[in-house]
Amino acid sequence: MNDMELVKWPFLKQDWGIEFASSKGAYLHTKDGRKILDAAGGAIVSNIGYGREEVADAIARAVRNNSYVLPPFLTPEREKLLDELREHWLPPHLSRIHLSSGGSEANESAVKLAIQYQASRGKPEKNIILTRSLSYHGTTLNLSGISGHESRKRGLESYVPKPITIETPYPLRCPLGKYHPDAKDYYLDNLKQTIREIDPKNIAALLMEPINGSSGGAIVPPDNYWLEAQEILKENDILLIADEVMTGFGRVGSDFASNTFGIEPDILIAGKGMGGGYAAIGGTYSTDKIADSIQKAGYEVMFHTFAALPQSCAASSEVLRILRDEKHCENVNPMGDKIMQLLNSEIGQHPHVAEIRGMGLLIGIEIVEDKSNLKPFDEDKKTTLKIMNKGLQEGVFLYPGGTGKYRDIICLGPAFIIGDTEVDLMVKALKESIDYAVSLN
Ligand SMILES: Cc1ncc(COP(=O)(O)O)c(C=O)c1O
Incomplete structure (x- = not known):
């Protein structure tokens, strides 16, 4: 051997x-x-x-009831999760739910929705997804390419797309100086300048982690950065996609980091904490406006075979119920x-x-x-x-x-x-x- x-x-x-x-x-x-x-x-x-026994039991019940049902059909397990999400967690403007098997799939779905949405409005050239210099969005080829995570694309550089990025606000390492009082304006100027250089008519969306996950290790942007960044994006007709795979479902002290920063992303992504480790599950949440436009254009939103598995939905709704009932x-x-x-x-x-x-x-x-x-x-x-x-x-x-x-x-x-x-x-x-x-x- x-x-x-x-x-x-x-x-x-x-x-x-x-x-x-x-x-x-x-x-x-x-x-x-x-x-x-x-x-x-x-x-x-x-x-x-x-x-947790309750989650194990919920999974077992779901497997006995429905071990597999094609994702687009409603089942009691799916319905329960949709109710849990809509009634207790999601910001009201994010009414459309697309489920997948983890953070990478959920982010890929978000990128596709953003590009399809722009195409459905007659703007197919608006197809660049801006990302941030320091970021991680997933392990697929596309996400490896557009994430700002050097070590996770080593050996793939010749193949994966090149990221088009804005600077990640990093108060400790701000080029103006450590924790510089003008850091927020410096990073917002970088956003404006990047948009100008590329031309907003070519940009579909900014994909961002409101607080860096492990890529930067919990880097929190300067106060009001996201609020003002969202205004800049709106003025330029660019969607905001919040990757809350790590920050979502209570991790940073509110349901979502977007709530903490007072922003309303057009698309929000969750994974990890959504199933608390009991299920391979991710969610892509978007507005009616985006979904309706894609539907009107006649485009498909394809499912992953194992998306919204009844047992994953059962696990996730039980985890989220426990979080709420026990006030964790x-x-x-x-x-x-x-x-x-x-x-x-x-x-x-x-x-x-x-x-x-x-x-x-x-x-x-x-x-x-x-x-x-x-x-x-x-x-x-x-x-x-x-x-x-x-x-x-x-x-x-x-x-x-x-x-x-x-x-x-x-x-x-x-x-x-x-x-x-x-x-x-x-x-x-x-x-x-x-x-x-x-x-x-
Ligand atoms: C912010 C963020 N987005 C996306 C992902 C990818 O999620 P997954 O590993 O579930 O595909 C991760 C995983 O670490 C993450 O931290």
Whole structure:
């Protein structure tokens, strides 16, 4: 047997030295009997925690009732989810719902809807999807191309579309200076200038994460940036697509980050927290105006075979019901504030911690070699990986962020059910892991 034949999982050889047997609440249990706090809810997915019997039962009931029904037909499981979404979560202007099997599919659907909408209005040349310099929208070829995530398109550059981007507001690294008071205007000018250069008649939409997910590690834009950006887009007849795959369904302390920023996206995308890890599900939500125009033009909105699976819909509606009934979203801001306070007191002055940032329970910690000029550690030092490995030894799973060019960002995004014990544990492990990793560099 050669070396590659020994690779059991995943596709490329990796040496985590750990195997998970089961999970419960906010913890993962290893095969060798250790308990690991999941400080990132997997890939910032698990909001109600793991192992809820009610969700397992809802899935089992759905499979018994309807193991598969073609996505466009209504079933009781689908109807229940649509009611849950419309009555309790979605902004009222987003009345149309297209379901898929995850964030990438949901984002691809959004891009298609935006381009079809413009074509349906007799504007087929309005087909550019603007994205942001630092961003991640998914793993398909198109989304890999148009996302601002260098490391996830390595080896594909010759094939995937080139992104056409505006600058991602990054207050720490604003070209005018760190946390510069004019940062908002600087980034809005960049948006205006980019639109002018490309010509609005060629631009269908801006696809953006209101707060960066793991690409930038919870980068929050300057106050009022999104409100004013939305006005600029409206003036130029450009759609706003909010990718809330990571920020949606309570993660940043409100139902959606768009609500926090007071914006009304034309299309909104959710994934991850929508099913809380119990279902492979994503949603693309849009206005009647967009759907009606596409319908009038006679275009198709094709489904994915496994979209809106009855068992996925049942899981998602149960997860969202639990979130509401048990008021877990009310714990997000208090716990997020506690983590931020403790991080600031424990590592705020650390010589290699450039910034601790975020909103609600989406938090990023950026590590640099030199705090004075924000120079990162060399990529081949693999600082993030060292921090993650040490974290696991300390009993905490931490999530890696960054795009390669911007790197060594650790993300925290635990389940909303955590308490003080978990906050203490994750901050202690993070501090020890950072100290350990930089001591090896
Ligand atoms: C903001 C954002 N959009 C889209 C995606 C892609 O979602 P999925 O991995 O479910 O396809 C992710 C995944 O990390 C994400 O964070």
